Amino acid sequence: MCQLLGMNANTPTDVMFSFAGLAQRASEHRDGFGIAFFEDRGLRLFIDPESARTSPVAQMVRQYPIRSRNVIAHIRKATVGRVALENCHPFGRELWGRYWVAAHNGDLKGFHPPLHGSFRPVGDTDSETAFCWLMQELAKSHASVPTVAELTHTLRELLPVPAAHGSFNLLLSNGQALWAHASTSLHWLVRQHPFGAATLADEDLSVDFGALTSAHDRVAVVATEPLTADEAWTAMAPGELQVFVDGAPLVAPNTAAPR
Amino acid sequence: MCQLLGMNANTPTDVMFSFAGLAQRASEHRDGFGIAFFEDRGLRLFIDPESARTSPVAQMVRQYPIRSRNVIAHIRKATVGRVALENCHPFGRELWGRYWVAAHNGDLKGFHPPLHGSFRPVGDTDSETAFCWLMQELAKSHASVPTVAELTHTLRELLPVPAAHGSFNLLLSNGQALWAHASTSLHWLVRQHPFGAATLADEDLSVDFGALTSAHDRVAVVATEPLTADEAWTAMAPGELQVFVDGAPLVAPNTAAPR
Numbered sequence: 001m002c003q004l005l006g007m008n009a010n011t012p013t014d015v016m017f018s019f020a021g022l023a024q025r026a027s028e029h030r031d032g033f034g035i036a037f038f039e040d041r042g043l044r045l046f047i048d049p050e051s052a053r054t055s056p057v058a059q060m061v062r063q064y065p066i067r068s069r070n071v072i073a074h075i076r077k078a079t080v081g082r083v084a085l086e087n088c089h090p091f092g093r094e095l096w097g098r099y100w101v102a103a104h105n106g107d108l109k110g111f112h113p114p115l116h117g118s119f120r121p122v123g124d125t126d127s128e129t130a131f132c133w134l135m136q137e138l139a140k141s142h143a144s145v146p147t148v149a150e151l152t153h154t155l156r157e158l159l160p161v162p163a164a165h166g167s168f169n170l171l172l173s174n175g176q177a178l179w180a181h182a183s184t185s186l187h188w189l190v191r192q193h194p195f196g197a198a199t200l201a202d203e204d205l206s207v208d209f210g211a212l213t214s215a216h217d218r219v220a221v222v223a224t225e226p227l228t229a230d231e232a233w234t235a236m237a238p239g240e241l242q243v244f245v246d247g248a249p250l251v252a253p254n255t256a257a258p259r
Numbered sequence: 260m261c262q263l264l265g266m267n268a269n270t271p272t273d274v275m276f277s278f279a280g281l282a283q284r285a286s287e288h289r290d291g292f293g294i295a296f297f298e299d300r301g302l303r304l305f306i307d308p309e310s311a312r313t314s315p316v317a318q319m320v321r322q323y324p325i326r327s328r329n330v331i332a333h334i335r336k337a338t339v340g341r342v343a344l345e346n347c348h349p350f351g352r353e354l355w356g357r358y359w360v361a362a363h364n365g366d367l368k369g370f371h372p373p374l375h376g377s378f379r380p381v382g383d384t385d386s387e388t389a390f391c392w393l394m395q396e397l398a399k400s401h402a403s404v405p406t407v408a409e410l411t412h413t414l415r416e417l418l419p420v421p422a423a424h425g426s427f428n429l430l431l432s433n434g435q436a437l438w439a440h441a442s443t444s445l446h447w448l449v450r451q452h453p454f455g456a457a458t459l460a461d462e463d464l465s466v467d468f469g470a471l472t473s474a475h476d477r478v479a480v481v482a483t484e485p486l487t488a489d490e491a492w493t494a495m496a497p498g499e500l501q502v503f504v505d506g507a508p509l510v511a512p513n514t515a516a517p518r
Contacts, residue, residue, distance in 0.1 A: 046303075084301055085298045085303065086299070087301075088301070092351075094381060096379060122356055
């Protein structure tokens, strides 16, 4: 299985601390990594079939404080699909003049939806097929970029389709919001004023966010397993969809509060 | 104006020497850079609105010998479009389950083609608009990935349309071939056995390709201006289209030999 990391913030924020925690888990997840940073509409998408522990690309990411409001990262343990560059998550596509990226943790069995043409997988993972299908169905459902609430409503209808074929922990972003769909394991937290200190669960590394942030800053972090040992992470329920905007979960209209 | 660099090889080859030459020119072209490497179907696309001389991403690219058979690089001096991540070349899209990337040097005036939906620009450059239009028209012309010769035939019909609006020096690749369309300035050469030494035109840096290559290797390099001082570069004519496969120009059927 793979591990996911997502970040959504109300101000451009670097993810070096959380990415260090994720990369530490790459000893078991050595079949590639990827990280996508949105800067407004622009996208940086770094992928490497090397392990996040040894990849020069991961090393650069750990040292270059890229500030972003939406980040999705993934470390891969290959289950379906060869170890190859085209099978590294996150995958990216353009729709309605916006870049979209997604990373998936889980396995889908027998999900072979009809793909009519605008979005086709380049590699051979079930994950990229599911992402292409989602993009195709979103394109059918709206004529141009809808509101985050409308997109969430559409995703709430679409996501159970691939999820019925196995486990489908998914992070998705278009630079405006971060969507997180849980199947077996996703956890999130919000860091906001008053900021405290946090210690990585896997590494002897602490950070005092209070020294690095302003009172206005707010950051939501989503991960397969809690990344820190001394913060309160919320576990998502199977089938739950969360959407994070400006560093906090958004309760979509027409739906009950998620918890 | 911007500067372009393209590489097409018959065996995975690094472009560190040529990229060093290009980056040296970034003092005048400080508004971003980008470089795309195909590894079979997979794509690494690095972009940064920082100058290629100072960007940590460019530094990583200069030190990490990524081996590829098709590379497109670009250093940008902003003329149309703000200095922003989404305006950095190369641009990338997926069509027919293949990634496509393009970088453009030149300016187009009044080119506002109808874009029906599958490919829309994310940023605000004339270059990305022209690339989206090319992708849209290619998608209309073929049902799936055609041969390189067929693609070249289609591109020969399409490229004069944007080129009529200004200068359109373009590099395009889908990982199978490198297409180069000249409007005002593009030069190319082929390096093959027996390999000699070469010295960068802009920097006191030489390389002995003979020591780094095997007798079978063949590499075509395309650049806005010749990158080396002691090799024979061929200047392309206005309106000329070249396609490079396996490190050599391909003479398309139904066309005269390019020179």
